[in-house]
Amino acid sequence: MLEKLNEQQKKAVQITKGPLLIIAGAGSGKTKVLTTKIAYLLAEELALPQEILAITFTNKAAKEMQMRIRGMVGKKANEMQISTFHSFGVRIIRENYTRLSYSRNFTIFDASDSLTLVKKILKEKNLDPKMHNPKNIKNRISSCKNNLVTAETFKKYINSYHDEIFQSVFAKYEEKLKKSNAVDFDDLLLKPIELFQKYPAVLAEYQKLFRYILIDEYQDTNEAQYVLVKKLVNKEQNICVVGDESQSIYGFRGSNYRNILNFEKDFPKCQQVVLEKNYRSTQNILDVANQVIKYNARKKEKKLWTDKEAGAEVVVNVLLDEHQEAEYVAQTINDLKNQGADLNEIAILYRTNAQSRVFEETILRKGLPYRIVGNVHFYHRKEIKDLLAYLKLIYNVNDDVSLLRIINEPSRKIGPKSLADLEQRAQASNEVLFAALTTEKELTFKNLITELRQLSNEVSLTELVEETLQRSGMREELEKENSAKAEVRLENLEEFKSITKDFEEKYGIISLEDFLAEISLVTDVVEYEEDIPQITLMTIHAAKGLEFKYVFVVGMEEDLLPHANSQGDLEELEEERRLCYVALTRACEQLYITYTKNRQLFGRRTLSIPSRFIDEMNLMTCEEVTVNNTNSDDNIDEDIEFTVGEKVVSDKYGQGIIVEVSNDILTIAFAKDVKKFIKGHKSIKKVKEE
DNA sequence: TTTTCAAACCTTTTT
DNA sequence: GGTTTGAAAA
Numbered sequence: 001m002l003e004k005l006n007e008q009q010k011k012a013v014q015i016t017k018g019p020l021l022i023i024a025g026a027g028s029g030k031t032k033v034l035t036t037k038i039a040y041l042l043a044e045e046l047a048l049p050q051e052i053l054a055i056t057f058t059n060k061a062a063k064e065m066q067m068r069i070r071g072m073v074g075k076k077a078n079e080m081q082i083s084t085f086h087s088f089g090v091r092i093i094r095e096n097y098t099r100l101s102y103s104r105n106f107t108i109f110d111a112s113d114s115l116t117l118v119k120k121i122l123k124e125k126n127l128d129p130k131m132h133n134p135k136n137i138k139n140r141i142s143s144c145k146n147n148l149v150t151a152e153t154f155k156k157y158i159n160s161y162h163d164e165i166f167q168s169v170f171a172k173y174e175e176k177l178k179k180s181n182a183v184d185f186d187d188l189l190l191k192p193i194e195l196f197q198k199y200p201a202v203l204a205e206y207q208k209l210f211r212y213i214l215i216d217e218y219q220d221t222n223e224a225q226y227v228l229v230k231k232l233v234n235k236e237q238n239i240c241v242v243g244d245e246s247q248s249i250y251g252f253r254g255s256n257y258r259n260i261l262n263f264e265k266d267f268p269k270c271q272q273v274v275l276e277k278n279y280r281s282t283q284n285i286l287d288v289a290n291q292v293i294k295y296n297a298r299k300k301e302k303k304l305w306t307d308k309e310a311g312a313e314v315v316v317n318v319l320l321d322e323h324q325e326a327e328y329v330a331q332t333i334n335d336l337k338n339q340g341a342d343l344n345e346i347a348i349l350y351r352t353n354a355q356s357r358v359f360e361e362t363i364l365r366k367g368l369p370y371r372i373v374g375n376v377h378f379y380h381r382k383e384i385k386d387l388l389a390y391l392k393l394i395y396n397v398n399d400d401v402s403l404l405r406i407i408n409e410p411s412r413k414i415g416p417k418s419l420a421d422l423e424q425r426a427q428a429s430n431e432v433l434f435a436a437l438t439t440e441k442e443l444t445f446k447n448l449i450t451e452l453r454q455l456s457n458e459v460s461l462t463e464l465v466e467e468t469l470q471r472s473g474m475r476e477e478l479e480k481e482n483s484a485k486a487e488v489r490l491e492n493l494e495e496f497k498s499i500t501k502d503f504e505e506k507y508g509i510i511s512l513e514d515f516l517a518e519i520s521l522v523t524d525v526v527e528y529e530e531d532i533p534q535i536t537l538m539t540i541h542a543a544k545g546l547e548f549k550y551v552f553v554v555g556m557e558e559d560l561l562p563h564a565n566s567q568g569d570l571e572e573l574e575e576e577r578r579l580c581y582v583a584l585t586r587a588c589e590q591l592y593i594t595y596t597k598n599r600q601l602f603g604r605r606t607l608s609i610p611s612r613f614i615d616e617m618n619l620m621t622c623e624e625v626t627v628n629n630t631n632s633d634d635n636i637d638e639d640i641e642f643t644v645g646e647k648v649v650s651d652k653y654g655q656g657i658i659v660e661v662s663n664d665i666l667t668i669a670f671a672k673d674v675k676k677f678i679k680g681h682k683s684i685k686k687v688k689e690e
Numbered sequence: 691t692t693t694t695c696a697a698a699c700c701t702t703t704t705t
Numbered sequence: 706g707g708t709t710t711g712a713a714a715a
Contacts, residue, residue: 057705058704058705059705084705085705086705087705111704111705185705188705249703250703250704250705251703252702252703252704253703253704253705351702351703352701352702352703353701353702353703354701354702354706354707357706357707374704408691411691411692413691414691415691415692416691417691521705539702539703539704540703541702541703541704542703542704560702563701563702563703564702565701565702566702575703576702579703600706601701602700602701602706603700603706603707604706
């Protein structure tokens with residue numbers, strides 16, 4: 001097990017007692033160390049699987065770690081708690097809902113539920129949303145919570161009329177959440193802390209259970225997570241944290257890289273291992289990354305080195321605008337492909353999601369396969385949110401936010417006026433909305449939910465979804481509409497059913513409870529990636545922890561990276577620099593950096609300034625490039641017009657319907673999945689309606 | 691009550 | 706350039 005590790009890595013694995021801080025530079029094999037360490041604990045019988053608590057940053061990372069450990073130790077791996085902080089929080093709350101005075105069927109509000117709730121409160125308080133931006137308020141509530149500031153304690157910080165308003169909304173928000181028998185995302189961390197403060201005996205139980213605590217990406221923990229960890233650590237202090245303050249990039253979410261710098265103060269007995277050997281990148285790439293990060297003030301001393309060769313020079317290219325930039329990247333990728341490169345080894349990294357569009361268009365035009373990570377918001381679609389609201393309400397009838405979303409969806413002739421009336425009645429009798437349903441129309445709805453609720457105890461999840469679609473009238477409404485849009489929505493709902501089916505196949509019978517808990521923490525659609533090579537497009541944030549042979553870091557300009565909003569604030573500027581560092585260190589063999597001379601921003605063309613980070617890289621060459629647009633492709637007939645709803649047939653995917661026509665891109669839904677094409681591409685032909 | 695269309699808003703990054 | 710919100714018509 002230890003054979004494949006270097007001396008430092010071995011040391012990190014073999015220190016099993018007491019606090020351990022592992023400073024792991026980019027590409028130094030920290031995931032390998034963590035997984036080996038866990039396997040080692042089990043193999044040496046230092047810990048039982050259930051005594052291990054391993055916290056990762058994303059659900060994806062958790063799954064991957066579990067899989068790797070399973071590979072080493074077998075199915076014992078399934079008994080370990082490997083999850084994100086948030087999923088761990090769900091477990092704790094579910095095991096202690098009574099002590100936290102929730103009912104068993106509490107639900108989790110996602111970000112948009114929270115926002116809806118804030119908006120609702122503003123309305124009730126007759127506050128103008130233009131004066132008091134709901135999104136800002138929501139974010140402020142969130143950052144308070146992540147810093148363990150409650151609505152009550154915030155009173156101390158009130159400094160202005162604005163603060164006063166905020167405090168009252170915050171307080172009301174908490175009250176309403178509670179009344180809805182719901183928790184928000186931040187509560188998943190807060191409630192366990194609350195529990196442990198109130199019930200030391202319960203905390204002691206968990207401390208006894210989790211004898212080994214391991215935390216990945218420790219530099220990205222926030223105050224709440226930090227406190228939670230400190231509480232959980234028992235006398236043995238078998239806590240191992242791994243991180244790299246140079247890669248802390250979630251400050252906007254309250255993460256505090258000082259947690260890692262302060263670890264030694266928190267645990268004076270701690271031992272420290274520094275992993276400095278980089279297994280990922282060539283010397284040239286490391287040099288460039290090190291040059292940049294040097295400009296940040298506070299950091300633990302470490303110097304990444306590699307025994308790899310210098311490798312190819314890092315390339316910086318200047319392009320006229322974002323279209324040329326995309327064209328250049330696409331052509332370069334095409335060349336790489338022709339030289340035999342695997343597309344799975346190629347990534348395009350950008351600062352903001354908005355930048356992805358031009359790349360998508362251009363790559364599509366070239367006919368190169370690609371995937372955009374974290375951009376397809378399946379669960380954000382209206383019909384899916386509606387269906388989820390039904391499920392949430394069925395599960396927890398106190399959930400006013402879900403009720404309001406669907407009481408008139410499909411139309412039951414309960415408009416704003418009737419709703420205002422309903423809310424007034426509920427308020428008068430201090431009941432939740434569901435309990436206050438009394439008029440004839442309202443009772444029809446109430447009966448529907450009650451029936452489905454009953455049903456939820458009797459049938460499988462997929463059947464429940466089916467019955468909900470049927471009995472709510474959602475399906476009928478969409479079928480009646482007989483439009484393309486409606487047809488797509490129907491398909492999405494079918495897709496949802498296949499998700500529940502997959503769940504059932506994987507876990508056997510799954511309760512509504514488990515399903516909702518699982519799904520509210522999933523931000524990405526389950527990726528059913530066929531095993532085809534494709535280019536990866538994603539934000540730099542999403543790329544953390546990943547590596548690619550060829551990396552294109554695009555839009556290396558002032559106001560983009562570093563982002564405009566972070567100019568002027570030194571702390572934020574340093575975070576942007578770390579972000580840049582993360583981007584550069586994703587590359588194994590070849591790193592391409594681009595910036596433009598002008599770019600469309602906010603719908604306006606503006607002159608761009610090369611990022612200060614480019615100067616900091618201290619490179620020899622920077623080449624200005626012009627690329628020919630190879631758009632006049634034989635494969636594309638620009639003159640054909642397409643409209644949403646038209647039936648088409650593709651050479652590859654068979655029959656489909658056009659879901660969306662935007663600019664040059666057609667989105668087409670096929671029987672199996674939804675694909676995008678460039679408008680007029682020869683492989684797509686119209687189908688004549690009979 | 692629902693639909694439609696124009697104006698306003700917007701974009702940092704996300705568990 | 707795209708999406709959400711608001712007011713006015715149907």
